[in-house]
Amino acid sequence: MIEMFRQYFKIIGNALVGIAFGFACFYILLNLYHYSEIRRTVSYEGSSNTVIKRIDNKINMINTNVNSFNPSGYRGSLTYNEASKLKNKFNTCVKEINNETLNEIKNKTVVDIRDVYNLREAYENNVASKCLVNEFVWLTNLDSSYQNQELVNNKDLYTMIYNDLLTETDYVKRDLMSNSSYYFSTDISLLTGKNLTRDSFYQVLSSYDKALDFILQLSEWYKDAVTNREVVVE
Amino acid sequence: MTKIINGFFSILKYLLLVISFILTFYIVMFMFKRLNKDYIGTIEIFLPYALLLVTFTINLIFDQKAVTKNIFYNLTCCLVLGVFIFAGYRALFDKYLLSGINMGYDINFNYYADMLAPLKSTFYLLIASNIMLMFSEKRNKKVETKEKEA
Numbered sequence: 001m002i003e004m005f006r007q008y009f010k011i012i013g014n015a016l017v018g019i020a021f022g023f024a025c026f027y028i029l030l031n032l033y034h035y036s037e038i039r040r041t042v043s044y045e046g047s048s049n050t051v052i053k054r055i056d057n058k059i060n061m062i063n064t065n066v067n068s069f070n071p072s073g074y075r076g077s078l079t080y081n082e083a084s085k086l087k088n089k090f091n092t093c094v095k096e097i098n099n100e101t102l103n104e105i106k107n108k109t110v111v112d113i114r115d116v117y118n119l120r121e122a123y124e125n126n127v128a129s130k131c132l133v134n135e136f137v138w139l140t141n142l143d144s145s146y147q148n149q150e151l152v153n154n155k156d157l158y159t160m161i162y163n164d165l166l167t168e169t170d171y172v173k174r175d176l177m178s179n180s181s182y183y184f185s186t187d188i189s190l191l192t193g194k195n196l197t198r199d200s201f202y203q204v205l206s207s208y209d210k211a212l213d214f215i216l217q218l219s220e221w222y223k224d225a226v227t228n229r230e231v232v233v234e
Numbered sequence: 235m236t237k238i239i240n241g242f243f244s245i246l247k248y249l250l251l252v253i254s255f256i257l258t259f260y261i262v263m264f265m266f267k268r269l270n271k272d273y274i275g276t277i278e279i280f281l282p283y284a285l286l287l288v289t290f291t292i293n294l295i296f297d298q299k300a301v302t303k304n305i306f307y308n309l310t311c312c313l314v315l316g317v318f319i320f321a322g323y324r325a326l327f328d329k330y331l332l333s334g335i336n337m338g339y340d341i342n343f344n345y346y347a348d349m350l351a352p353l354k355s356t357f358y359l360l361i362a363s364n365i366m367l368m369f370s371e372k373r374n375k376k377v378e379t380k381e382k383e384a
Contacts, residue, residue, distance in 0.1 A: 006370045010300070013366030017310050020359035024313040027352060031320055038330040117332050180331040180345035 038113060038179055042198040047106045051205045058212040059098055065219035066090040069226040076226035078148065083226050090222065093131040093215050097208060101126075116201045117176050120169050123204060127211050128166050136162065136218070150221060161214050168207040172200050236305060243308035248290065250315035255283050257322030265343050279350065282357035289364040300371035301364055314356045321349040
């Protein structure tokens with residue numbers, strides 16, 4: 001009887017070792033797979049990429065618009081001080097959008113998840129904070145007695161776009177932060193479904209593009225205002 | 235050949251136990267300190283280590299061949315402890331796990347907490363199997379001594 005129990009203990013003991021062996025093998029393979037998965041890279045064409053080219057074009061257009069302010073013999077609809085202040089704001093914004101991290105990405109042809117993370121952080125710190133919040137928050141607080149009626153009339157639209165731009169990359173941030181959790185993907189699902197590195201990268205780039213759209217629209221208004229080409233609606 | 239391999243894994247499991255305990259201790263204590271949690275909670279994390287150490291010590295003291303000569307058991311112990319060490323290494327040094335960088339701790343607590351729960355269960359499996367194998371051992375010795383007397 002006791003001998004029978006001893007045999008049972010031996011069988012159960014070895015069975016438990018087998019289960020532990022199975023668990024351990026599973027977690028080793030899981031970790032090795034995850035280790036290689038989060039190191040996946042995305043190839044892109046660097047500075048000849050369509051989105052990057054669009055970003056560069058918009059930056060050039062903003063610079064052109066902003067440089068239409070001519071301090072000598074100024075006759076725009078804004079006061080000289082206002083025009084000069086706004087020019088500095090635009091220049092700061094362009095500098096923050098065209099930051100060091102974005103320029104590093106432009107020189108790369110292969111991007112990994114850390115590059116995407118850095119680019120997103122640069123969007124939050126440079127574009128959202130230093131450009132939009134520091135330089136253009138006044139657009140959301142315009143008084144109806146402000147000198148330029150076009151801005152006052154479009155205040156709600158600008159406020160909506162401004163608020164959207166501030167939280168534009170929050171979803172991407174959540175996705176990136178959760179990359180330490182396991183996710184199983186195949187080559188087919190990466191091509192046709194979700195590829196975290198590729199999709200996040202292009203989402204962040206498009207956020208830069210949208211921010212530039214907003215600044216460009218404002219710079220168009222600024223150019224008209226400083227060259228006195230504004231249409232006055234009575 | 236089997237004896238040599240078994241001897242190797244038998245010694246390796248002690249070494250890996252020490253290394254994995256040091257890694258776990260560092261990460262868990264840092265994690266609890268950073269999160270201002272009560273250190274009493276670390277007992278349930280380190281308890282499997284203590285129990286495993288006790289069972290290994292009993293195996294050595296009483297020379298329980300059912301465990302010490304069991305190559306499958308020694309290999310599995312090394313595998314489980316190896317996974318723990320790999321998880322600790324990734325929590326500390328894998329810079330592609332972004333939540334650790336974001337929080338600024340330089341240790342990825344999310345990932346390590348994910349791994350801790352299932353690996354603790356494998357520890358308990360090893361402890362349980364050790365105890366089972368211990369009980370399966372005794373009878374054989376008595377049979378051997380009886381046969382010798384006969």
